[in-house]
Amino acid sequence: MESKTEATRTIKGTKHLLYQLLRWHRGAWMRINLLVTASVVLLALTVVSVEKVRAEEPFVTVDRFVPHMSSVSANQGERVGIFVREKVNHTLSTKFAGGGHADEGKVVLFVHGGSVPSVPDYDLPFKDYSWMSYLARAGYDTFAMDHSGYGLSPRPMMDDPCNMDTENRALVTPVPLSTDCRPKYSQGLTTSQSDWDEILTVVEFIRALRGVETVSLIGWSAGGPRTAGFAARYPEKIDKLVLFAPGYRRDQPSIPPGHPRGDVPMRLQTKSALEEGRWRSTVACENQIDPGIQTAIWQSIMSFDQRGAVWGPDHGVMRVRTSAGSWGWNREYAAKVTAPTLIMVGEQDFLLESDKQLYEDLTASESKVLVTMECATHFAVWESTQYRFMHEASLEWLESTTLRGETGGRFSVGPIGSDIVRR
Incomplete structure (x- = not known):
């Protein structure tokens, strides 16, 4: 050896x-x-x-590319494939192979956040951290998608290392850039509308594939505006919402900007920027990060970014799409969400205060819960202190629209899901 x-x-x-x-x-x-x-x-x-x-693992995993007509300006009107992973237990897989349909309320679609694609987020091959595996084991048909600009979905304009700002181009000099260059595409890549269009395509695919009327959505960070914004626009297609640290701006515009925002279609994130700058710098408790998990996360990210894996430093870089415009996830549209909604957010998360506002603004949802998790950051789904609580809480919500038997309210929970208290 x-x-x-x-x-x-x-x-x-x-x-x-x-x-x-x-x-x-x-x-x-x-x-x-x-x-x-x-x-x-x-x-x-x-x-x-x-x-x-x-x-x-006692699961069947199927990776697909779902046909979609792109509404991203860089490849507008092109027929593309949106990457979707499905994970089910063997019992369900056998049922589907025999022509059976999924039970109503038993289908879930995971949507990633602003930088990391869905498989490292939700199906991480490290111990029992896979959220998809947890729900699949409980009898759910689980799906996870990558939006344009992420993972194995289309990345128009992102294969050219010139299409970044000066600071990011310096990260990939001399590999692959031998000399500096100017961006050839000078605007952000995706928009709120292009994200919702892609979710609609995937939701319709899942509904037809599994013979169900509704799908539950789980979103993290920027996946919050994507999933909940979609639920506000297509309430008849959504069963329940589970939002982990969702982005929210109460005063965000309701209509798109007059022209595309941004100067370049992508930016880069290094291993150290993710692990140290964004994550460890916000950790407050001992043993909050499991030894070895950060290596597993980065390996998974790089396996879904084969070009980024060979750019820049030895560890590679994560290519991240930029936004050409975000709108339509504000007080007005939060009030249009009717689906029962569970919000989970860490005490050390910078989105805590805005998520409290979101809870207040979900005025049309008859069942809504906000739970604040102690010893948890924006990356709690990967943290030993709360990931199991998040799995368990999501399953209870999907099963019975309750959190520890409660159908609504604000709560806080201690480390490892202990001592839940109403606030």
Whole structure:
């Protein structure tokens, strides 16, 4: 068996090869062929760990690309494929294979936040952190989607490293950029409307596939405006909402801006920026982050960003789409949400105060709960202190529209889901 040093040397050598294979200024036909080659190499590096996880889990996982007519301005009107993962237990899989339908109220779609795609968020192959696995084990048909600009969904204008600001271009010099350049696409990539359009396509696909009228939505961070904003516009298609640290601006405009916002279609996030700058810097309790989970998270992120994996520093970079305009998730539209809504947010989360406002503004929802979690940051779904509580709370909400038997109100919960108290 090779040593850790030898394994590291092998990975670095492979990455150097991929740098050469994916030189962005090659011909388009060659980039396509070499990207396939790069994909095979990257998959070869991860196949052992992935197969080991799958062998131990009693689930069936299906990855699909759902056809969609893009409303993203960079590829407006093109037929694209939106990446969707489905995870079910073997009992349900057998039922579906025999032509059976899902039970009403037993289908869930997960939607990611502003930077990390859905599989690292919700189906992380680390211990029992997978939220999808937890609900699938309980008999739910679970789905997770990647929006345009994320994961394996289309990333128009994001393969060109010139299409970033000066600071981000410096991160990928000299690999793949040998010299500086100017952006060729000078606006943000996606909008609130393009996100809702993609959710509509996926929800309609799921409803037809599983023979159900409604789907429940789970969203984290920027996934809050995406899922809840969608629920406000299509209440007849939604069963329940579970929102984890959802973004919310009470005074956000209700209509789109007159022209596209932003100067570039993407930005970068490094491993250290995610782990240290955004996450560890906000941690308040001991043993809040499980040893080894950050490595698992970054590996999962890189497996869904094969080009970012070979850009910049040794760990690669995460490419993140920019916004060309956000609107329509404010006091007016929060009041249009009728679905029972559970909001979970950490005490150390910068969105805590705005989520309190969101709870107040959900005036049309007869069942709504806001729970504040102690020893929890914006990344609580990956934190040892509260991830199990979040899984359990979401299941109870989906099953009975209650949190510890309560149908509404504000609560706080201690570490590991202990000592829940009404506020």
